[in-house]
Amino acid sequence: MWLFLYTAACVALSLVPGAFGEIFLNNATEPLSRFLTRPQSLAPALNVTISKPGQADGLIFMGPYGNGYMGAGPRIYDKQGKLVWDGYGVxxxxxxxxxxxxxxxxxxxxxxxxxxxxxxxxxxxxxxxxxxxxxxxxxxxxxxxxxxxxxxxxxxxxxxxxxxxxxxxxxxxxxxxxxxxxxxxxxxxxxxxxxxxxxxxxxxxxxxxxxxxxxxxxxxxxxxxxxxxxxxxxxxxxxxxxxxxxxxxxxxxxxxxxxxxxxxxxxxxxxxxxxxxxxxxxxxxxxxxxxxxxxxxxxxxxxxxxxxxxxxxxxxxxxxxxxxxxxxxxxxxxxxxxxxxxxxxxxxxxxxxxxxxxxxxxxxxxxxxxxxxxxxxxxxxxxxxxxxxxxxxxxxxxxxxxxxxxxxxxxxxxxxxxxPANTVPAVYSYALNTTAPTSIYTSWNGATEVATWRYYGAQNIGDNFTSIGSTPKNGFETLWTAPEFYRWVMAEAVSASGTSLRNSSFQPTFTPGELLVGSCTETGCKALPTEGFVNADVSVYQGTS
Missing domain, CATH: 2.120.10 (Neuraminidase)
Structure with a gap:
């Protein structure tokens, strides 16, 4: 039985049974990455083990696949191993x-x-x-x-x-x-x-x-x-x-x-x-x-x-x-x-x-x-x-x-x-309760020009969204925590020159219910085990050779 870590670019939730969500500042939990803003992704985590000066500028282009691997598709990574585009399902x-x-x-x-x-x-x-x-x-x-x-x-x-x-x-x-x-x-x-x-x-x-x-x-x-x-x-x-x-x-x-x-x-x-x-x-x-x-x-x-x-x-x-x-x-x-x-x-x-x-x-x-x-x-x-x-x-x-x-x-x-002209940034926000800080996760699948995320919050539908902070983009999915609770959040993608690229839709903040809250902390709820493979007792070389 495979057990994979639930990774969110620079953020990951542990899948060890009984453990609560913890923050990991890397994207190296092989073999799969998982993201709160793109939960159906099964992108392989690219674990950089050697990185020295002299590398050519550019991104990495791959098409991971495998016998029993359910997330096959084209992928783009940067040379720090962070996912840029997940083509699975696209x-x-x-x-x-x-x-x-x-x-x-x-x-x-x-x-x-x-x-x-x-x-x-x-x-x-x-x-x-x-x-x-x-x-x-x-x-x-x-x-x-x-x-x-x-x-x-x-x-x-x-x-x-x-x-x-x-x-x-x-x-x-x-x-x-x-x-x-x-x-x-x-x-x-x-x-x-x-x-x-x-x-x-x-x-x-x-x-x-x-x-x-x-x-x-x-x-x-x-x-x-x-x-x-x-x-x-x-x-x-x-x-x-x-x-x-x-x-x-x-x-x-x-x-x-x-x-x-x-x-x-x-x-x-x-x-x-x-x-x-x-x-x-x-x-x-x-x-x-x-x-x-x-x-x-x-x-x-x-x-x-x-x-x-x-x-x-x-x-x-x-x-x-x-x-x-x-x-x-x-x-x-x-x-x-x-x-x-x-x-x-x-x-x-x-x-x-x-x-x-x-x-x-x-x-x-x-x-x-x-x-x-x-x-x-x-x-x-x-x-x-x-x-x-x-x-x-x-x-x-x-x-x-x-x-x-x-x-x-x-x-x-x-x-x-x-x-990407046809998509908008994705947002997921979480708070333990209505008096706790709000953790906001943002990503934009395939976007290469985002340098900063700006965040906006409101308490009710119909209220004006006010600016609540910003943070540099960090990997495929970036986490920023607002110091107080916001019922509704929105994110804006900003380029290195300060140009506004695109806004997300506004999203409600998730707060755990009475029966779930005991499995949650201020950083998130306990993750359930998951896997990206099916059982298949056949040649691992089925397919390309």
């Missing part, structure tokens, strides 16, 4: 690859909203404006299956989108000893889509270009390999998990987890121009590095003589003997250079996880403009930022156990600002 379903994108000339949020299957998903790409409203969707076309969560991002100044998909086809699997009947193969594919028209501009299917014998796994040997015997459990020999488009050549960089290979795909004829692999056929000799089961391969630069690429090296998938099946004992982020003249590939830089962990699935490596590197660690519930020398300058975790709550990719961006 956008439906699991959200993967949550990041800032440029659409129609301004910052938006791009993500995949999807129903997770075993090892992949089926859904659509969505584009969300700064009011957290969906303004555009992207779906596959022609004969492809729906958008998979492994890839969705905009290219060509936001006019086109790259999306991945997984498609099962009847297939002769006799080369891998399935001979007693028709086999089923899961092929990986991607499309480039015109965002406005939905037209398919380019598409690619792995089975047309990559032999099934290039795979490094076998059917029914991992939680996402598939059996190859049914249409709902096709043998996932390829497992596409990232696609990127070169700014100079227009060619595509494709990552396959189950062949352990990066492919450069010709934008003109779909053919594979070159392969890079440590565990399979490779057109380049690797010098000073290796990798396997990798994710998130990205072009850094690309020309006829040399290509620079970043990727996240998982190094192991968690199945089999790590002594023989792992290419490294930790999962690093790597930046490499491919020399197209002598066909060699060399390591340029490497960053290691803050706590020497191996990410068995998922994960990403984001190169930042100031030279830092930001990582999401996939099934390991952690994020980190590293300086140009690889030193950890930010580390945070958001669950107590690997595989309970996961995150496909995590990012940081410094260009996200929001004063």
């Amino acid at each position: 956008l439906p379903g699991n959200a993967h690859n949550v990041h800032v994108c440029t659409y129609q000339g301004s910052p938006h949020l791009c993500m995949v909203l999807a129903s997770d299957q075993t090892g992949y998903a089926a859904g659509m790409g969505v584009i969300v404006d700064s009011n957290y409203r969906i303004v555009q969707t992207v779906q596959t076309g022609r004969g492809a299956m729906p958008v998979d969560e492994h890839e969705f991002h905009l290219v060509d100044n936001g006019t086109h989108a790259l999306v991945s998909f997984y498609q099962t086809v009847p297939y002769d699997l006799s080369p891998i000893n399935i001979t007693t009947g028709m086999g089923y193969l899961m092929e990986g594919g991607f499309q480039e889509i015109d965002v406005e028209s939905g037209d398919v501009l380019f598409e690619w299917y792995s089975t047309n270009h990559v032999d099934i014998l290039d795979t490094v796994i076998k059917p029914n040997t991992s939680d996402v390999s598939g059996t190859g015997t049914t249409g709902t459990s096709g043998f996932d020999y390829f497992h596409v998990n990232s696609i990127d488009k070169s700014l100079t050549t227009g060619n595509y960089l494709v990552s396959s987890r189950h062949t352990g290979t990066l492919y450069c795909v010709n934008a003109s004829d779909q053919n594979v121009l070159w392969r890079l692999s440590f565990v399979g056929p490779s057109d380049y000799t690797l010098r000073g590095f290796n990798f396997s089961f990798q994710h998130d391969a990205r072009w850094v630069s690309d020309n006829d003589e040399m290509s620079v690429i970043s990727f996240f090296d998982n190094a192991f998938n968690g199945f089999g003997d790590p002594a023989t099946g792992a290419s490294a004992t930790m999962s690093p982020g790597q930046v490499i250079a491919l020399n197209h003249t002598d066909n060699t590939a060399k390591l340029l830089s490497i960053t290691y996880p803050p706590y020497n962990t191996t990410s068995l699935s998922q994960g990403n490596t984001q190169l930042l403009a100031n030279g830092n590197v930001f990582h999401g660690w996939g099934d390991v519930p952690q994020i980190s930022e590293h300086d140009g020398d690889g030193n950890v300058i930010l580390a945070a975790s958001f669950a107590n156990k690997q595989g309970t709550i996961m995150n496909y990719r995590a990012f940081t961006f410094d260009n996200w600002n929001s004063t």
Whole structure:
């Protein structure tokens, strides 16, 4: 049975049986935060364990999810670990690859909203404006299956989108000893889509270009390999998990987890121009590095003589003997250079996880403009930022156990600002009785420009609200205590320049009744145990890999 703390940004109520509400000046009570102004939130608490100078400006963007976790959705945090936006219930379903994108000339949020299957998903790409409203969707076309969560991002100044998909086809699997009947193969594919028209501009299917014998796994040997015997459990020999488009050549960089290979795909004829692999056929000799089961391969630069690429090296998938099946004992982020003249590939830089962990699935490596590197660690519930020398300058975790709550990719961006036009600040006020001080909790989900909360109070409906105080914003939910009782309260959000941003509605102050008051103090009433999971005795890797 799980027991979680009831956290309110810089304020939390203890859930220890028999204890009364106490004030905690942090938001580090893993694995879940809870807020009095947003009680349906199940946002993971982001527990910052390392914080040093040199971090890039910006916020953290994630899409936590997990088997049995009922609060999956997109989230934004600041680098102190405080929640900024809770997308649970605002956008439906699991959200993967949550990041800032440029659409129609301004910052938006791009993500995949999807129903997770075993090892992949089926859904659509969505584009969300700064009011957290969906303004555009992207779906596959022609004969492809729906958008998979492994890839969705905009290219060509936001006019086109790259999306991945997984498609099962009847297939002769006799080369891998399935001979007693028709086999089923899961092929990986991607499309480039015109965002406005939905037209398919380019598409690619792995089975047309990559032999099934290039795979490094076998059917029914991992939680996402598939059996190859049914249409709902096709043998996932390829497992596409990232696609990127070169700014100079227009060619595509494709990552396959189950062949352990990066492919450069010709934008003109779909053919594979070159392969890079440590565990399979490779057109380049690797010098000073290796990798396997990798994710998130990205072009850094690309020309006829040399290509620079970043990727996240998982190094192991968690199945089999790590002594023989792992290419490294930790999962690093790597930046490499491919020399197209002598066909060699060399390591340029490497960053290691803050706590020497191996990410068995998922994960990403984001190169930042100031030279830092930001990582999401996939099934390991952690994020980190590293300086140009690889030193950890930010580390945070958001669950107590690997595989309970996961995150496909995590990012940081410094260009996200929001004063949501469709919502108002939320207020909850509490007093032990009508002669006690009034504790006022305020939040505004997703608002990034609030610096100060001003408070107003009245005793009766119809009375003028008078100013009763103010306090700096402190985390997602801020607590301020008025020295006397107010039957009605209202809050005003104020920017750093002193501009009034929005008022809340006026709210009545809660006072406990005769039977409840014995379980309450001046700071609040005893919290009842709660939990954010359901019992589910299945693979913790169900979903993205």
